[in-house]
Amino acid sequence: MPLTRSLVPPALIVITALHGIMLAALLFDIDPHPPRAIALFAMAPFLAVVIGIALAALRQVSHEAAGARGLSLAAALLTLLSFGPQKFLDPALPEIWPAVLSGQACTLAIVATLIASRRLTAQTMG
Template identity: 45%
Template sequence: MNEDKHPVAALAMLIVLQVIMLAALFAKVPPHPPTVIPISGIGPLVGVSIGVALAAMLVGPNEGWVGKVLSGVAVLLALISYGPQKYIDPQFPLIWPAVVAAQIAAITILWSLFRSKSARA
């Protein structure tokens, strides 16, 4: 696989995980996320997360500053739901596959952003 496709694949992973999380929320299938978190309602936040990740894919994760900013924001938004804080979540034994997959995807995206920056230098 071409290395340029790695961040696109990672963004696709984040989108799939967040769509499944949103579906679990709407269907109230355990384990589903809480409807409200300290910074917002989870539905709107996940919606924005999906939208930003999709926009990053369409622009190109490493295409100019817009693609890089969108990719970085997509990672930050995804880590609200799948970040390291989830290791102490009581539901972690039920959600660990999604948490680990999302973190691998986030690292892949961040690594590609770092590599694209260092490749220019």
């Protein structure tokens, strides 16, 4: 099945929306928002990178172009930094759980689709 007809495009759209809204919440200081910085990096540039990679992946997937799988996987894995299982320990979980579950569901959808697609390709090739 081509990625254009899978769960990957809608998952990338949700990932873009989640990170965009979190970036806006951070910039406009609307609670709940992510911290301005963590030990590894400042949050706004990270969110911008995830948005950019997800949009690039969406473009490549929609055109069935090179790099679609890699960019989609990168967007999914970066989403886990923002919305991964560690968020279940976050004191803000009662406020952010819809975003956490959505981010994890999108990551699962992308990874599962990429694995299934790879297996299907391997079976048809031989």
